[in-house]
Amino acid sequence: MSASEAVQTEAEPGGSWEDVRELPPSAKLVAKVLEYNDTMSQQQLAEETLLPARTVRYAISRLEEEDVIDSRFSFSDARKRLYTLAIDS
Template sequence: MSASESTQADADAGSWEAVRELPPSAKLVAKTLEYNDTLTQSQLAEETLLPPRTVRYALNRLEEVGVVDSRFSFSDARKRIYTLSIEDAA
């Protein structure tokens, strides 16, 4: 990878451009988070009608490209809450 390709990849990380190359399930999860702010994995599965395993895979892919943040739930520490971390292009 050349320096210019590396710079472009860094610029795309954490943006909708990074999501563009991901599977459709990851795009659906990202859009669902965009409209719902924060959700757990089970809530995402319910909202998207995707199997929990597919949602887990999508979240892993979204975290790899830096567009989803996760934290532990204060009400139930066994669960994680996911938030989309893409800044709106203005």
């Protein structure tokens, strides 16, 4: 671990797999899918996980509460958000 990573880890309380451990199975599944697919929209996550859109929304909100995912607006469609896992493996 570099010095900058150590500083970042100390500054940010969340962002580890430990934070995901106590979350519902749907949130764990969404986190794992993001780990393997880098950046995805909510619709892509629902298609990949085979979970209902409502369940994916709930999983995303729980992951955001734990600061383990980042979100940004899509450049191609500003109505959509793209999600990325914010856990260093």
